[in-house]
Amino acid sequence: MSGLDAFTELLDHPLYVVTAAAADGERAGCLVGFASQCSISPARFTVWLSRRNHTFGVACRSSHLAVHVLGRDRMDTARLFGEETGDEIDKFARVDWTSGPGGVPVLADASAWFVGQVETRWDGGDHVGFLLAPIAESDPEDAAPGPPGLLSLSDAAGFSPGHPA
Template sequence: MDRHNRAIDPIELRRAFGTFVTGVTVVTTRDEDGEPRGMTANSFTSVSLDPPLLLVCVNKSASSFPAFATTQSFAVNLLHEGQVDVSAIFASKSLNKFDAVNVDSVHTGAPVLTDSLTWFDCTVHSRVDAGDHIVLIGHVRAFGTSPATPLGFCRGRYVSVNDPLPTGWSASQSMVVGYLIEGSDSILLRCDEKGHLSLPTARTRKADNQVVLASGQSVSVEPERTFLYSVFDVADSAPGYLIYRASIAADAARDLPEGLQFFPIDDLPYERIPSREMKAVLRRYARERKGRRFGIYMDSRNGGRVAMIESEGLYGA
């Protein structure tokens, strides 16, 4: 047999491919019943900026392959160095993979891992059959990133990445913008698939009469009654938060976007709010509201401070 036609040893070929240092991703989607499905993959790359395209390869032997073969949307979640366990779980055949992570729906409805290095929410641009894999080419519809250290992989094992955030790089594309929207002595909260609660997040900063949510839906609020309430960081692995307070517009509470619900301010279910920082924001708001004297919290290295507003009329009732 001449050297051009000799058989390729698949084991040795896999080892050779494995010398290329990659990141680690969890690719997620929903099956035809709406159930979340996901798998670990490191065959991921960017494709184009205009239009914004990426690709990921899905093994046909994966248990979640049928879902990816027919889905119209998916998310690619790049893992950080603290998520080795997440990588292992999604590489397994566990039936309860999503019990180990918090997920959210951002644009397409595909499950986005809220604690990840970077996520891309995509619609399917095209599929390419490629041997024992299919290549999913995704059109990026939304994305988010953080300054966390990437989880690396090479030669069949996890590796460390040194100096992951060069000087001058932005820690994230932007601050996460949250909205504390009040109506009839209640606060509007977002509920995820696990029943966890959080403030709704928005695509832009201070709104006029419409808060455009990260999901693309919108909530009508009272014009000229939106005010900055809190600025803080969560952790080195996540972007900071800008929290605004607002009042829902008349009649808007009767037609809320899916996943949003009002809860009484004096009886908020704090046990369902996993974020310590969000609990603190809501407890402060409930306390200040009783005295009708609000403040602006500004985070700092020494713990931050609240600048109180002396005149309620300047800040809104």
């Protein structure tokens, strides 16, 4: 185990569902563990998508991405977006969602969400970073996670990914 592996195994960071919609109408979404706010002013957030993931291809053709946090009570949604692949099923036929800015799907059962315009993309190795400028978000009064808390990496320890990272 490398020093970085030992370091990252100590972390229990949040998980997100990232959704995308390309101009041709194709939608996709996946469970993401690599994401973070990266600037306060201007507000910016970066999500990292695996090149091997179906969502990556759709996100590369999208002008906007939606980033959702889920409560631990939404493990069904987390499993859908983490264990299934859009290569084989339409995930959006199995969840409630609405169309947000740029046509990006916004999940109804998210604890909180925002839609960001894709500012740039950059190579990070087996993942590509998507720098997002937030343009719409859930009502802050609805965003309080409350019990049972928000989904994190340790909650998904037993998941079988739809695609290898």
